[in-house]
Amino acid sequence: MPYALFCNDAQISKAYPGESDVWKLAQxxxxxxxxxxxxxxxxxxxxxxxxxxxxxxxxxxGEDPAKNKADAEQESRMELQLSS
Structure with missing residues (x-):
């Protein structure tokens, strides 16, 4: 089952395959x-x-939690490259 970040019971993030993926996003x-x-x-x-x-x-x-995870990881790598 996918997981997402919520605030006051409203979903505020895309769905991700696992809870740990959302923790990384929140971090x-x-x-x-x-x-x-x-x-x-x-x-x-x-x-x-x-x-x-x-x-x-x-x-x-139509949302793919695995694709959301891959996109987030790619974005994170790009941010690291830009900050180096």
């Missing part, structure tokens, strides 16, 4: 923050800022 977008440890978990844990959530979703008609 690049500056939506992931580290919070201090609690007694049950060692080390910092990452959470989404404000009201953002990653949830399973249905891909829109």
């Amino acid at each position: 690049r977008s500056g939506l992931v923050v580290d919070v201090s440890t609690d007694e049950q978990r060692p080390g910092p844990r990452r959470v989404l800022d404000n009201d953002y959530e990653i949830k399973p979703c249905q891909a829109a008609q």
